[in-house]
Amino acid sequence: MTDVAPHRYGFFTDTSICIGCKACEVACKEWNDVPDDGFVFRATSYDNTGSLGADTWRHVAFIEQPGGANGQEGVEGWLMSSDVCKHCTHAACLDVCPTGALFRTEFDTVVVQADVCNGCGYCVPACPYGVIDRRERDGRAFKCTMCYDRLRGGLEPACAKACPTDSIQFGPLDELRDRARERVELLHGEGRPEARLYGADPGDGVGGDGAFFLLLDEPEVYGLPPDPVVTTRDLPAMWRWAAGAALSMAGVVAVSFLGGGRGR
Structure with missing residues (x-):
């Protein structure tokens, strides 16, 4: 798969079927040789990686909710979601990078070339989602590449390949959006009115995301900004x-x- 792709490719993460197994985190680290991030037990959750960063390109959030979770009064519950770089349509990180280390691929994804990055850090505050970070060891920026090397070889990203429930789905973005809308309608029909899509709207502040989500609560509950905008607008x-x-x-x-x- 070396020619320019006929479609924009991306991720659809359906959090309603995420089981929190962290297979995506492990597969991402193994395939991309992402270093150990410490695995610190924070005594606040089963979430041991905390957030996305230079050494965590996929992050599975465990959100424990007291009585009233997901509209079920008095029922304790969990929300789980595998977060990742959004590969924005209008990517501010691309706008501010002075060296060309960040570039848009033939799959319409956004990738950092570590050997070109000079560690200036301009991309870090430019990201509206707080995804990009620099490694303390050398100061260079890192984030999800959507397994660019695997895509060029005709393979799906490691996280999607490893997900046992198909919570993480990869494919042409327009097809994923159609599938996601059908999934939301199904959940609404099953009495889950809280189900909603996040990042799937091309008319939002970043022109839509290349990685979007089906959520079961407000974006803020998952640590996501409710109305992201391209910071270089x-x-x-x-x-x-x-x-x-x-x-x-x-x-x-x-x-x-x-x-x-x-x-x-």
Whole structure:
């Protein structure tokens, strides 16, 4: 699979069937040679990796809910979700990278070239989801590549391959969106009105995500921003303003210089 792909590819993560097994985390680390992130027991949850970062490209969140979970009054429950880089349509990390280390692939995914990254860190605050991070050992940025090497070889990403329940699904993005909408309708029909899609709308603040989710509660419960926006959306206007200010300043300097010359 070396030619340009005819479709945009992505992930659909259906959290309603995630069992929290962490097979995706393990497969991601093994295939991509992602270092051990410490596996620190935080004494707040069964979640031992905490969040996405340079050494955690797939993160399975365990969200324990007291009575009233998922609309069932008085019933304790769990929400589980395998989070990942969203591979945004309008990716601010691409806008701010000065070296070209970040690039968009032929599958319309966003990848960091570690050997080109200079560790400037501009991409870290640019990400509206807080996905990208730098490794303490050398300062370079890392995140999910959607297993770019596997895609080029005609294989699906390691996390999707390892998921035993098909909670993580990979394929052409338009097909995944159709499948996700059908799944939400099915859950609504089964009395789960809280089911909703997150990141599937091309009209949202980042132009839709290449990795989107079916959630069973508000995005904030999963640690996701409710209304993400591309953080560089105002850059063109800022550059125009800066250029205008520079021209105005140059004009003032020129007038002052000419005026001073006539005075002499």
